[in-house]
Amino acid sequence: MSIKKSTGEEIPIEMHKTRMVQKIWLTPVEERLQAIEEAGYNTFLLKTKDIFLDMLTDSGVNAMSDNQFAALMKVDDAYAGSMTFYEFAKSVEDILGYKYVMNVHQGRAAEHLLAKVFCKDGCVVPTNYHFTTTRAHIELAGSLVLEIYYDEALKTESTNPFKGNMDPQKLRNVLSKYGKDKISFVRMEATTNLIGGQPFSMKNFREIRQICDENGLLLVLDGSLIGENAYLIKQREKGYENKTVAEIIKEMCSIPDIYYMSARKNTSVRGGCIATNNKELFDKIRPWLPVYEGFFTYGGMSMREVGAMSVGLREMVDPSVAGCSVEQIKYFVKRLKETEIPVVTPPGGLACHLDAMRFLPHIPQQQYPAGALAAALYLASGIRSMERGTISVDRDKEGKEIMADMELTRIALPRRVYSVSHIEYAVDRINWLYKHQNLVKGLKFVFEPPVLRFFDGRLKALDNWGKDLADAFKKEIGDK
Ligand SMILES: Cc1ncc(COP(=O)(O)O)c(C=O)c1O
Numbered sequence: 001m002s003i004k005k006s007t008g009e010e011i012p013i014e015m016h017k018t019r020m021v022q023k024i025w026l027t028p029v030e031e032r033l034q035a036i037e038e039a040g041y042n043t044f045l046l047k048t049k050d051i052f053l054d055m056l057t058d059s060g061v062n063a064m065s066d067n068q069f070a071a072l073m074k075v076d077d078a079y080a081g082s083m084t085f086y087e088f089a090k091s092v093e094d095i096l097g098y099k100y101v102m103n104v105h106q107g108r109a110a111e112h113l114l115a116k117v118f119c120k121d122g123c124v125v126p127t128n129y130h131f132t133t134t135r136a137h138i139e140l141a142g143s144l145v146l147e148i149y150y151d152e153a154l155k156t157e158s159t160n161p162f163k164g165n166m167d168p169q170k171l172r173n174v175l176s177k178y179g180k181d182k183i184s185f186v187r188m189e190a191t192t193n194l195i196g197g198q199p200f201s202m203k204n205f206r207e208i209r210q211i212c213d214e215n216g217l218l219l220v221l222d223g224s225l226i227g228e229n230a231y232l233i234k235q236r237e238k239g240y241e242n243k244t245v246a247e248i249i250k251e252m253c254s255i256p257d258i259y260y261m262s263a264r265k266n267t268s269v270r271g272g273c274i275a276t277n278n279k280e281l282f283d284k285i286r287p288w289l290p291v292y293e294g295f296f297t298y299g300g301m302s303m304r305e306v307g308a309m310s311v312g313l314r315e316m317v318d319p320s321v322a323g324c325s326v327e328q329i330k331y332f333v334k335r336l337k338e339t340e341i342p343v344v345t346p347p348g349g350l351a352c353h354l355d356a357m358r359f360l361p362h363i364p365q366q367q368y369p370a371g372a373l374a375a376a377l378y379l380a381s382g383i384r385s386m387e388r389g390t391i392s393v394d395r396d397k398e399g400k401e402i403m404a405d406m407e408l409t410r411i412a413l414p415r416r417v418y419s420v421s422h423i424e425y426a427v428d429r430i431n432w433l434y435k436h437q438n439l440v441k442g443l444k445f446v447f448e449p450p451v452l453r454f455f456d457g458r459l460k461a462l463d464n465w466g467k468d469l470a471d472a473f474k475k476e477i478g479d480k
Contacts, residue, residue: 107262367442
């Protein structure tokens with residue numbers, strides 16, 4: 001949520017108080033240099049003892065509410081038939097409107113099951129934008145992901161409120177080219193993680209549904225960030241300003257055939273689910289659940305987390321939860337725009353995204369500007385962000401590098417974790433870094449895993465630029 005100051009300025013306001021805390025440290029810049037060198041210039045490989053603000057992701061690191069902690073204790077722990085599962089199923093029906101639900105251990109497990117059941121060799125999955133794990137599962141199952149966003153989606157500087165929309169004409173073109181039998185399903189992601197957390201509009205979702213209906217296509221919604229997408233629809237789409245986030249989420253969920261989510265985000269627990277109102281589809285997926293995840297009433301999650309997810313689902317429709325990171329991101333982006341830092345606009349859900357190709361225009365894409373910027377930001381601030389660019393795209397079958405559509409450095413805002421003063425600190429260090437952009441150079445892989453290389457890959461700084469940047473920081477700002 002946000003609040004207007006007497007000056008008229010709007011600032012994010014936390015509609016919760018902190019009742020449990022974790023201490024964090026800001027290590028001196030020499031130690032940060034050593035840490036990033038040891039991590040192979042990959043922020044995933046840093047240890048949290050060396051991190052000040054962990055803005056790598058919003059996944060599995062959100063603050064749970066007091067009621068969620070209470071739910072952890074009240075759980076009915078049983079291998080099979082737990083009443084906690086049936087309470088969860090009731091929350092799903094009340095909040096999302098689905099009669100059939102199964103848990104999975106996290107979002108990618110849902111993707112694995114959906115790809116296993118619906119993707120066939122030589123088929124395609126059109127999407128408003130892929131997520132890394134989604135693409136991996138769809139491709140492993142033999143289908144191909146087709147990105148069919150509007151061209152505007154890749155413009156980092158834009159005022160388009162719905163850059164997450166799917167282009168209906170491109171979907172019709174896919175139909176003409178491949179034929180409906182070759183389309184495994186159509187996938188909409190709310191909000192689009194890899195292109196700046198951008199939402200889609202309800203109008204667009206309905207247009208896509210219409211095309212799916214005309215052609216008998218299955219429509220799947222990845223609702224991992226549905227709360228933020230709904231909050232942004234309320235703020236940006238005509239006709240929705242007076243609807244509640246709860247109503248908007250219910251309406252969004254009434255559109256697809258199958259819904260899935262990572263629970264690590266909106267519901268602040270570690271898990272996920274697949275839900276639908278179509279029993280036939282549900283029955284196609286269900287037999288695979290015990291093979292890969294676990295028995296039907298726990299699906300790879302601990303019962304404690306299922307109980308907390310149930311509460312988390314009911315809480316995520318509250319604007320103070322759905323809008324918590326959105327308002328912080330909006331403020332973060334506004335502050336960076338004041339000094340013309342290249343940042344993705346409009347602000348979306350999930351994170352503040354720096355446009356690394358404009359931030360570090362001297363680094364060619366082959367030398368991974370977004371990865372270099374994530375490492376440089378860590379050196380200059382102790383903040384851990386994440387590369388969302390070419391490092392996050394695996395090579396093709398021939399081993400050729402595939403250049404990402406965008407080179408973004410994602411600074412995530414986990415829900416209910418950080419404050420405005422943390423954002424102010426980040427803004428200051430990003431400004432310092434921008435003034436020293438020429439000290440930052442590219443990266444080169446020294447170890448490259450074959451799949452999802454961004455997780456475990458190790459790189460080195462070309463011309464040892466990490467040391468130059470750390471020296472400049474120490475000279476101008478001091479140890480910390
Ligand atoms: C849109 C989207 N889908 C799927 C996933 C995968 O979820 P998980 O990390 O729980 O496996 C993520 C994770 O970040 C995501 O953002």
